[in-house]
Amino acid sequence: MSDAAIFVLVLGGLFVLRFVLATVFFFCILPEGDRCINCDAPTLRVQRVFWHRFVPWLRPSWCYHCGWHGLLxxxxxxxxxTAVKPPPPPVKAKQQP
Structure with a gap:
């Protein structure tokens, strides 16, 4: 092999390795679960056919408390x-003298 071919293979391999390592790193820092990363409230899952079909280990989410949207x-x-909470006690009106 010529020196140019070896150089191209090594440089291309390093470029691909950099892309793979960055992808794995950013996947690992994504939070797991359904809590918002800004306000720690439960998020709603947004149905996206693309994400569910091609990347099932990620879920697009939206936080209805702070408006954040992104991937988890x-x-x-x-x-x-689901517990039923009792209604608040009625407020009694003050009678005037």
Whole structure:
């Protein structure tokens, strides 16, 4: 092999390695679960056919508290509070003398 071919292969290999390492690094720093990264509130999953079909380990999410939207890794979901809360006591009007 010529020196130019070896140079192109090594430089191309380093470029591909840099891309793979950056992708793995950014995947690892994505939070896991359904909590917002800004306000720690539960987020809503946004249905996107592309993401679900081609990248099923990521979930596009939207936070209805602060408006953040982005990608999260699939993980444990926040349990939904389904308990019925009692209504607040009625407010009594003050009688005038």
């Amino acid at each position: 890794r699939t993980g444990p979901l926040t349990p939904v509070d």
